[in-house]
Amino acid sequence: MDHGQKPTPHLTHESWHRSILKSLSSSPADEEELLLYSYNHVMHGFSARLTPSQLSEIQNSSAHIVTYPDSFGKLLTTYTPKLLGLKRHSGIWPAASYGEDVIVGILDSGVWPESESFHDEGMSPVPQRWKGKCENGISFSPSNCNRKLIGARSFSKGVKHIGINKELDYDSARDFDGHGTHTASTAVGNHVLGVSHFGYARGTARGVAPGARLAVYKVGWATDTEETQAVDVLAGMEQAILDGVDIISLSIGFDPTSYFTDPIAKGALSAVEKGGLPATLDRSFVATMTLENGLTIEGTSYFPESVSLTNLTLYYGKGNMSKAICNDTSLDRKEVAGKVVLCDSYGLDVSQQIIEAERVDAPGTLVKEYVTRDRNPKVKSMNFVFTRFGKESAPQVAYFSSKGPNPITPGILKPDIIAPGVNILAAYIPNKPFMKVGNHDLTTDYAFMSGTSMSTPIVAGVGALLKAIHPKWSPAAIRSALMTTAYAKDSTGRILKPQFTGIGTPVHFGAGHIDPNRAMDPGLIYDMGFQDYVDFLCGLEYTDEQMRIILKRKKWHCNKKLSHELNYPSFIVVLSNETTYPTAMNLSRVVTNVGNDTSVYKAHLENIPTGLKIRVEPSTLTFTEKYQNQSFVVSVEIDRDFLMIIYGFLKWIDQYGHIVSSPIVTINF
Numbered sequence: 001m002d003h004g005q006k007p008t009p010h011l012t013h014e015s016w017h018r019s020i021l022k023s024l025s026s027s028p029a030d031e032e033e034l035l036l037y038s039y040n041h042v043m044h045g046f047s048a049r050l051t052p053s054q055l056s057e058i059q060n061s062s063a064h065i066v067t068y069p070d071s072f073g074k075l076l077t078t079y080t081p082k083l084l085g086l087k088r089h090s091g092i093w094p095a096a097s098y099g100e101d102v103i104v105g106i107l108d109s110g111v112w113p114e115s116e117s118f119h120d121e122g123m124s125p126v127p128q129r130w131k132g133k134c135e136n137g138i139s140f141s142p143s144n145c146n147r148k149l150i151g152a153r154s155f156s157k158g159v160k161h162i163g164i165n166k167e168l169d170y171d172s173a174r175d176f177d178g179h180g181t182h183t184a185s186t187a188v189g190n191h192v193l194g195v196s197h198f199g200y201a202r203g204t205a206r207g208v209a210p211g212a213r214l215a216v217y218k219v220g221w222a223t224d225t226e227e228t229q230a231v232d233v234l235a236g237m238e239q240a241i242l243d244g245v246d247i248i249s250l251s252i253g254f255d256p257t258s259y260f261t262d263p264i265a266k267g268a269l270s271a272v273e274k275g276g277l278p279a280t281l282d283r284s285f286v287a288t289m290t291l292e293n294g295l296t297i298e299g300t301s302y303f304p305e306s307v308s309l310t311n312l313t314l315y316y317g318k319g320n321m322s323k324a325i326c327n328d329t330s331l332d333r334k335e336v337a338g339k340v341v342l343c344d345s346y347g348l349d350v351s352q353q354i355i356e357a358e359r360v361d362a363p364g365t366l367v368k369e370y371v372t373r374d375r376n377p378k379v380k381s382m383n384f385v386f387t388r389f390g391k392e393s394a395p396q397v398a399y400f401s402s403k404g405p406n407p408i409t410p411g412i413l414k415p416d417i418i419a420p421g422v423n424i425l426a427a428y429i430p431n432k433p434f435m436k437v438g439n440h441d442l443t444t445d446y447a448f449m450s451g452t453s454m455s456t457p458i459v460a461g462v463g464a465l466l467k468a469i470h471p472k473w474s475p476a477a478i479r480s481a482l483m484t485t486a487y488a489k490d491s492t493g494r495i496l497k498p499q500f501t502g503i504g505t506p507v508h509f510g511a512g513h514i515d516p517n518r519a520m521d522p523g524l525i526y527d528m529g530f531q532d533y534v535d536f537l538c539g540l541e542y543t544d545e546q547m548r549i550i551l552k553r554k555k556w557h558c559n560k561k562l563s564h565e566l567n568y569p570s571f572i573v574v575l576s577n578e579t580t581y582p583t584a585m586n587l588s589r590v591v592t593n594v595g596n597d598t599s600v601y602k603a604h605l606e607n608i609p610t611g612l613k614i615r616v617e618p619s620t621l622t623f624t625e626k627y628q629n630q631s632f633v634v635s636v637e638i639d640r641d642f643l644m645i646i647y648g649f650l651k652w653i654d655q656y657g658h659i660v661s662s663p664i665v666t667i668n669f
Contacts, residue, residue, distance in 0.1 A: 003044040004554060005063040014038035017046040020061070024054050036157040037235040041242065044552045047231035049161060066549050070158060070231050084208070084420070084462070084516050091517040096468035099209030101127050103150070104188050104464050105245035106457065107236045107252065108180030110173050110218035111152060113144035115181060115445065117189035117205060117427040118214065120147035132215055132243030137172020148190060151215035151243060155236050158229035159221045169222035176222060178429045182449050183251050185427035187457035188212040188464065192446075205425060205446060208461025208516075209468075215245055220252065228252050246467050249460035265550075292378040312379040315339040340379050409540070411563025413572040413665055415510040416479060417459070417486050418496075424454040462516045469520050470594075476528035476567075477594075481519040483569040484526070484660045486512030488649070495607075506647050506663035511570055523595035523658025526569040535561040571650070571664040573636050584637040591630055591652070591660070593623040601652040601660070603632075608648035611639040612666060616650060636666060644668045 003013055010016040021034045034054070036047040047070070050058070058064055086093050101124070111118070125147065132151035134142040145152060152173035156164060169176040189207035217236035220228045233252060240248055291314070315336050317323020322330040326343035428447035459482070466478050473481075488509065490496055496512065497504040537550060538558035547556065564573060564587055573585045593599065600623075603616040615635040623630065634650065645667055652660040 001045045002063045042234050042238045092465050092520045096465040098211030099464040099468050100211040102212045102246050102464040102467045104212050104247045105215045105240040106184045107217045107219050107250045109177040109220035110175035110180045111216040112175045112181040112429045115427040116192045117185035118149045123147040126150050138170045140172035140174045150213045154218035155232040158231035162223050165222045173218045182426045183457040187461040188214050209464035212464045247460050247463045249457050251456045290380045292380050309382040313339040316342045409563040413570040418509045419455040419458045419514050477525045480525040480569045481522040483511035485518035488512035506665050524591040524660045526567050527592050528567050535559045536566045574667045587634045593628050597626050599623050599654040601654045604651045606649045609646050612646050613637040
């Protein structure tokens with residue numbers, strides 16, 4: 001809606017929205033039945049349940065700009081801090097006072113407030129700038145909050161027309177899924193001693209920013225479709241901005257769409273205006289299986305008991321493809337009872353195979369190994385519950401990680417960075433079974449979860465630490481610091497690679513794996529303000545109406561920038577070896593000195609393959625004061641017959657040891 005047309009008698013936009021709905025010829029007596037949410041920050045407008053005729057009436061209003069149907073999304077540790085290099089007495093943790101008084105907002109499935117991860121022992125009073133609150137609801141009250149958990153709200157008006165499963169969820173900020181509790185404790189959980197996942201990864205659990213405050217906005221609910229509605233997510237973002245949240249963590253995925261039709265993108269841009277990808281660890285959970293012929297095989301196991309099993313028959317569905325891959329309902333309970341079941345892997349996701357093995361109560365573990373040729377294979381022994389560190393190359397890009405390039409704007413390299421997202425141990429809800437062994441439901445206060453959902457709060461936690469050290473940094477500055485200090489090589493010194501498959505490129509890992517300690521002193525940053533995003537949107541050739549929708553204003557100034565001209569800390573160019581297309585491109589950038597007052601940076605090009613020519617002008621940047629800006633141009637040229645994806649790195653290095661690294665990727669189409 002055009003908020004500039006709000007009649008003077010209405011003191012608030014919400015009252016105007018209510019009057020619009022009440023004036024509809026087919027409106028019910030109570031406009032509450034139509035209105036879901038009124039928005040003034042993430043966008044200008046409201047969400048409502050309307051019939052086609054009601055919608056038509058609103059669209060005929062001069063204040064109407066555009067209408068969108070609701071969209072749907074889905075919800076996508078003890079060792080993680082060590083992998084990130086976080087130490088109690090040196091580095092970013094003490095420098096940031098563990099994120100003290102930074103407020104992190106988690107938009108997810110709620111919170112289990114009684115978890116030890118949310119205790120407030122030793123924390124100072126709640127910051128006076130905080131404007132949020134803890135709401136009353138089913139099994140939740142303001143008394144559940146403390147100096148750690150300072151806010152808890154729920155947003156369900158959109159999803160209620162689908163129907164919340166009241167047997168599987170609470171109509172309040174309380175978590176009945178475990179996802180929200182897990183992500184919240186991953187980001188800002190306090191120190192808790194002696195936790196484990198049924199004996200695995202035993203140690204002290206803590207979030208990335210254990211000194212930060214937590215505000216929870218429940219927008220994910222238990223429904224038959226397991227989907228989250230965008231109107232509820234937008235309402236949560238709106239409230240987080242109003243409450244004064246510093247960092248927003250949203251572990252919910254929506255299908256990609258144009259920015260002017262993407263409500264979450266518009267909400268994120270509003271948050272930026274107000275100021276406000278997974279990897280594996282080098283930790284494994286090991287079970288050993290020794291065959292009767294003496295061969296010992298190691299595999300990953302989460303069997304929740306420290307036991308040794310002996311003299312077991314080894315079962316493999318030889319000659320039957322369905323049984324060999326443990327296909328759904330393929331195994332006979334009597335045939336496999338008391339045996340160790342081997343399943344061939346036919347894809348990266350083995351969850352269905354595990355479910356099928358559990359369905360027939362096969363004792364033991366699923367082992368991804370090719371079956372032996374013995375006629376009567378036996379397992380001499382199996383041993384469980386053993387955590388091992390450091391043997392594998394790490395990190396690796398998880399198989400479920402979102403890969404680039406960006407489908408909406410290929411001129412921006414995605415992902416930005418990667419962060420731990422596999423086997424993250426964090427708080428869980430104790431009233432919901434996490435797993436089943438035999439006929440026994442097993443619950444736990446701390447559990448492993450994997451996914452991009454687990455990476456998001458880790459990055460949010462690191463962002464909170466950086467915000468504590470550099471409170472005036474923009475969101476773009478924080479992103480730049482994370483990207484330019486990331487590392488692109490694993491523990492063996494080789495380029496990061498995808499888990500299970502192929503050779504890695506920045507299309508898989510972006511700028512690399514986050515390194516929080518280096519990020520607090522990046523030397524240079526690629527900064528951006530709101531106008532930079534406006535120029536970027538102008539370069540996408542959106543219509544005036546589409547720009548008006550995104551920017552929530554009638555007037556704006558455009559300096560058109562193509563996507564590759566955005567002041568991003570990475571470079572990607574899409575070229576072609578077709579004779580009618582260019583084979584060269586120039587990309588300009590501006591960097592800001594946030595390191596030493598006087599410094600000289602020299603450009604270094606690394607890993608430049610045959611077929612790719614890169615030139616940087618000027619090749620030396622001299623700074624005489626802090627916060628001084630300098631510009632440079634990267635010229636990229638390719639040979640006609642180069643490979644589909646080739647890349648190198650630009651590194652600005654000064655005399656004080658700052659290394660400001662950016663990937664340069666070229667894609668042939």
